[in-house]
Amino acid sequence: MIKEMVCVVCPVSCRMKVDVNAAGDIFVSGNKCKRGVVYAEKELTNPTRNVSTTVRIEQGVHSRLPVKSDVEVPKALVLDLVKALDNVLVTAPIKMGSVVAENVLDSGINFIATRSM
Amino acid sequence: MGGILQQCIHSGFGVEMFKEDLTGPEYAERYIEKMQLAGLEFRTNSLVTELHEDRTLVYTNPIEGYVEVQGKAVILTMGCFERTPGQINLYGDRPAGIMTAGTAQSFLNKDGFLVGKRVFILGSGDIGLIMARRMTLEGAEVLGVAELNPYSSGLARNIVQCLDDFDIPLYLSHTVIQVIGSSRLESIIIAEVDEQKQPIPGTEKTFEVDTLLLSVGLIPDRHLTAQAGIKLHPRTGGPIVNNRYETNVPGIFAAGNGLHVHDLVDWVSLEGERAGESAARYVQGELTDAELISTEPGNGIIYVVPHYVLKQVDEDVRFYFRVDNVYKNVKVNIYKDDELLKSLKKNVMVPAEMEMIKVANQDILDASRVRIEVEVL
Amino acid sequence: MYDVIIIGSGVVGALHARELSKYPLSILVLEKNNDVSMEATLANSAVVHSGHDPKPGSLKAKFNLLGNRMYRQLSKELHVPLLECGGLVVATSPEEEQVLDGLFERAGVNGLLENEYQMLTREEALILEPNLSDQVSKAMSLPTTAVTFPWEMAIAGLENAINNGAQLLMNHEVTDITRSEHGFVVHAGGDVFEAKAIINSAGAYSAHISEMLHPKFFTITPRRGEYFVTDNRFPIVQTVVYPAPGKKGKGILATPMVHGNTLLGPTSNFVDFDAQHQTTPEGLNEVRNNITKTIKHVPFDKIIRSFAGSRPTADAGDFIIEETSPGFVNLGGIESPGLTAAPAIAKYVVEELVIPRFSVLPKSDFDPIRKKRVKMHELTINERNEHIKDNAKYGHIVCRCETVTEADLDAIHRPVRARSHGRDQTAYRAGAGRCQGAFCSLEVLKILSRELNIDPIDVEYKPRSFVLAAKTKGAQ
Numbered sequence A: 001m002i003k004e005m006v007c008v009v010c011p012v013s014c015r016m017k018v019d020v021n022a023a024g025d026i027f028v029s030g031n032k033c034k035r036g037v038v039y040a041e042k043e044l045t046n047p048t049r050n051v052s053t054t055v056r057i058e059q060g061v062h063s064r065l066p067v068k069s070d071v072e073v074p075k076a077l078v079l080d081l082v083k084a085l086d087n088v089l090v091t092a093p094i095k096m097g098s099v100v101a102e103n104v105l106d107s108g109i110n111f112i113a114t115r116s117m
Numbered sequence B: 001m002g003g004i005l006q007q008c009i010h011s012g013f014g015v016e017m018f019k020e021d022l023t024g025p026e027y028a029e030r031y032i033e034k035m036q037l038a039g040l041e042f043r044t045n046s047l048v049t050e051l052h053e054d055r056t057l058v059y060t061n062p063i064e065g066y067v068e069v070q071g072k073a074v075i076l077t078m079g080c081f082e083r084t085p086g087q088i089n090l091y092g093d094r095p096a097g098i099m100t101a102g103t104a105q106s107f108l109n110k111d112g113f114l115v116g117k118r119v120f121i122l123g124s125g126d127i128g129l130i131m132a133r134r135m136t137l138e139g140a141e142v143l144g145v146a147e148l149n150p151y152s153s154g155l156a157r158n159i160v161q162c163l164d165d166f167d168i169p170l171y172l173s174h175t176v177i178q179v180i181g182s183s184r185l186e187s188i189i190i191a192e193v194d195e196q197k198q199p200i201p202g203t204e205k206t207f208e209v210d211t212l213l214l215s216v217g218l219i220p221d222r223h224l225t226a227q228a229g230i231k232l233h234p235r236t237g238g239p240i241v242n243n244r245y246e247t248n249v250p251g252i253f254a255a256g257n258g259l260h261v262h263d264l265v266d267w268v269s270l271e272g273e274r275a276g277e278s279a280a281r282y283v284q285g286e287l288t289d290a291e292l293i294s295t296e297p298g299n300g301i302i303y304v305v306p307h308y309v310l311k312q313v314d315e316d317v318r319f320y321f322r323v324d325n326v327y328k329n330v331k332v333n334i335y336k337d338d339e340l341l342k343s344l345k346k347n348v349m350v351p352a353e354m355e356m357i358k359v360a361n362q363d364i365l366d367a368s369r370v371r372i373e374v375e376v377l
Numbered sequence C: 001m002y003d004v005i006i007i008g009s010g011v012v013g014a015l016h017a018r019e020l021s022k023y024p025l026s027i028l029v030l031e032k033n034n035d036v037s038m039e040a041t042l043a044n045s046a047v048v049h050s051g052h053d054p055k056p057g058s059l060k061a062k063f064n065l066l067g068n069r070m071y072r073q074l075s076k077e078l079h080v081p082l083l084e085c086g087g088l089v090v091a092t093s094p095e096e097e098q099v100l101d102g103l104f105e106r107a108g109v110n111g112l113l114e115n116e117y118q119m120l121t122r123e124e125a126l127i128l129e130p131n132l133s134d135q136v137s138k139a140m141s142l143p144t145t146a147v148t149f150p151w152e153m154a155i156a157g158l159e160n161a162i163n164n165g166a167q168l169l170m171n172h173e174v175t176d177i178t179r180s181e182h183g184f185v186v187h188a189g190g191d192v193f194e195a196k197a198i199i200n201s202a203g204a205y206s207a208h209i210s211e212m213l214h215p216k217f218f219t220i221t222p223r224r225g226e227y228f229v230t231d232n233r234f235p236i237v238q239t240v241v242y243p244a245p246g247k248k249g250k251g252i253l254a255t256p257m258v259h260g261n262t263l264l265g266p267t268s269n270f271v272d273f274d275a276q277h278q279t280t281p282e283g284l285n286e287v288r289n290n291i292t293k294t295i296k297h298v299p300f301d302k303i304i305r306s307f308a309g310s311r312p313t314a315d316a317g318d319f320i321i322e323e324t325s326p327g328f329v330n331l332g333g334i335e336s337p338g339l340t341a342a343p344a345i346a347k348y349v350v351e352e353l354v355i356p357r358f359s360v361l362p363k364s365d366f367d368p369i370r371k372k373r374v375k376m377h378e379l380t381i382n383e384r385n386e387h388i389k390d391n392a393k394y395g396h397i398v399c400r401c402e403t404v405t406e407a408d409l410d411a412i413h414r415p416v417r418a419r420s421h422g423r424d425q426t427a428y429r430a431g432a433g434r435c436q437g438a439f440c441s442l443e444v445l446k447i448l449s450r451e452l453n454i455d456p457i458d459v460e461y462k463p464r465s466f467v468l469a470a471k472t473k474g475a476q
């Protein structure tokens, strides 16, 4: 069965053809780099996404600090994780890259600051 | 510092420049650090209010007040602004709850202000798509996206991860025909459009929403150009430049979204580097004049940047262009006068995605025109 | 107990308040909206008409001409910009030339002086306005035609009145009026006021107010006009261009605005009250199709906004300016040329109808001047920096399209307080430029919240509507 798929790993958005044979082997074409293959395989088995959102910050130039998940998150967990960040409140100054929420919902996933503020 | 990147907290930046998938603020911070390391002087909170042909400009901030300075060279990187509800034909009242997607993005991502709870989005530009996801993540309900064209104007990846992931419908060939509500938006009516983009009677659908976000195109900010006598290009909306990114006014250069609207920040950086280098050479007196080779959009191409190439030995030229429609199975041909210079096969080309082709400078030096064309196979 | 209550804070109510504040009287203006002048005075052509075209003998004809002659002085005293650009009524066919001849005669009958209206050939007209269409064959020049800044005029008039002792209450919709021993009892916004006299300047709702006290004797039907506004960096005309008038009034004009934008419109259609401010495909197409008859180059790609406003048209067709029962002055059907006529109506009503009841003499300490606000763009760099030294907020530009500084936003603290986000577009022109607030609205919101000392969530956009719906991350 051939499936058409758009690789979302980077903005190049390669349009890929993904073929799965009877033995379950996956053949990918149309990708510009190897990450496309990895993406296609995951998308068929356990789709994951990068999550970026914000947390509350005090004494910063803005009242929200942008953060992202340090690893890709299983699709089904995305909304719960973002909701769980409601409880996080940090205070400026914060360096880009520092962890602002650890092991959120026991998922092993951390959220890190994506700017200094 | 960082411009629009500071509000683009999603990832997808820097794949080409850093071979990493960064968020907007992270990408910006890398360059801010570089700038600080290099010890460059900068001013924040400072708005340039005037620019003149002799490269003098006036800026103002609360600390210094109005200051006039003359640059040996000036680079314009003012970014772009969004087309507004007023620029498209939005019929009905003018209630609260109608704004551009980028405005809602700055409200949400910088200060955590949600501008509405039930949202519809007009236009499938990237900012709109990304806001569909952001608003959903923050607890709003996004009821749909309507796009006038039969194809999306945003990147395919954003359709997948911002709409499909959340089951938000995309209505292609649809537009909002009326907004209802006098104090606050109460509902909108959308309809399908025919090939002339006219609403088809009987296809109306009503959505009860308190917010309508617009993502209907970006226009280079050309606020300062008229005074300085800088010529603009009718299709890009930004200045006309040569392969050094120099405008018709000597010593004034332009790059980034203020030159033409980009979808990849990496290419903005490349342009900026090239414009910066040219400006430095200009200041050193290293830039010499030469005859111009014009670049022309042929069949299927909306515009080509740069608009001119100087007839002199220089770095290879990167031609940036956009196609005017969705094309499958095509060749992109580059003609030097009428001779075919280069040809590239493409499976899919869409207007939402800027294309780039690199051409060796010495290959075109004897031409008077370079034309880029789409050939349907 | 007030001496006079004025209902409505449009340009008519505002200038009545100012005129009354010349006398030692207690004056209260009641406005239903959360801001002043958000109705007809907000959405109109802004033209100070010369008085050439109302029906001879009508109140419109009388007060239009008188009002036109008061505008220069008034604009100076209140520091409201006035663009003395003149006007041209153009003919594009032999039939229209005939209409023009008729209009020429009417201008004379209406009392315009000889140098206030002239017939021009196409060539002569082109000198005044190079952008006339090729069909224009003849034109009538109206040099006393000017353009004002309507809501600024109303705000300035009210501010001046307040400085001279008048009071203003917004969010006070008048819901009932009864007679009492001493005059009237007025119910508004949950409060009760008493007054010896009432001026009903409620615009489209004036008939409704009148009926609180009298049997119905006039009806108001909103007559909607739709417009385009173009970017102020690309002026289209330098003078007001009127087509030859037809059945539907003055027709679709091209009007230069005091801030450089051009207004194209209005249409003219009777509508329901709830459709007063709605733009429609039909209306805007009508503007598009008609404007090119008189104007040669119309850059439709430079349109930054469309809007609609409605004229409060009375069934009788003329203005109603009458003391309909002792102490109660009805101002009904003040449609175009109401903006022009407003100062003259106010002078007449105050001097002839109201003051005789009170038999008072003008105050000696009335100050006709409303202080000029600092306009940074009119100053040299050195002058600007003097202001910034005093107040750093002048160096902080909030709206880059219209260069509105944080200090300009002090309108929040002026006598006529601007409290709503929607209003920043009108009072300060922040957000009135080509980006229509995309860049500055977050900052304006924060400034409003800080200066009004309220939570951002509570910042209003329009009456009863808010900018924000919620804060994220469970924040309160």
Ligand SMILES: Cc1cc2nc3c(=O)[nH]c(=O)nc-3n(C[C@H](O)[C@H](O)[C@H](O)COP(=O)(O)OP(=O)(O)OC[C@H]3O[C@@H](n4cnc5c(N)ncnc54)[C@H](O)[C@@H]3O)c2cc1C
Residues within 6 Å of the ligand: A011, B001, B002, B003, B004, B005, B008, B011, B012, B013, B014, B046, B047, B048, B049, B077, B078, B079, B080, B126, B127, B130, B221, B223, B224, B255, B256, B257, B258, B261, B262, B263, B264, B265, B266, B268
């Ligand atoms: C919503 C959105 C999503 C995007 N997503 C991606 C993505 O996933 N991946 C990717 O690679 N790219 C993406 N892009 C594209 C990329 O981010 C932009 O094209 C790029 O950041 C533009 O940079 P710029 O410097 O040209 O303009 P801007 O970032 O807009 O910077 C212009 C700067 O100039 C300032 N300025 C303007 N006028 C004046 C003046 N008169 N005086 C002083 N300063 C002035 C502005 O305040 C601003 O700081 C996205 C863009 C947007 C809008």
Ligand SMILES: Cc1cc2nc3c(=O)[nH]c(=O)nc-3n(C[C@H](O)[C@H](O)[C@H](O)COP(=O)(O)OP(=O)(O)OC[C@H]3O[C@@H](n4cnc5c(N)ncnc54)[C@H](O)[C@@H]3O)c2cc1C
Residues within 6 Å of the ligand: C007, C008, C009, C010, C011, C012, C013, C014, C030, C031, C032, C033, C036, C037, C038, C039, C040, C041, C042, C043, C044, C045, C046, C047, C048, C049, C172, C173, C174, C175, C201, C202, C203, C204, C205, C206, C209, C224, C225, C226, C266, C309, C310, C311, C312, C334, C335, C336, C337, C338, C339, C340, C341
């Ligand atoms: C499309 C159009 C074009 C025009 N062009 C011109 C022109 O070029 N030149 C010209 O001279 N004139 C023009 N006019 C006419 C001019 O705009 C009006 O005559 C003028 O603005 C009327 O002012 P007003 O104060 O009577 O009414 P409004 O400005 O409508 O003010 C009435 C006020 O009363 C308030 N109000 C209503 N009911 C109540 C209540 N129950 N309690 C408390 N407050 C209440 C309203 O909220 C409003 O603020 C035009 C009008 C329109 C609509």
Ligand code: SF4
Residues within 6 Å of the ligand: A007, A008, A009, A010, A011, A012, A013, A014, A031, A032, A033, A034, A035, A036, A037
């Ligand atoms: S395959 Fe590689 S280049 Fe193509 S979109 Fe995926 S990550 Fe980007």
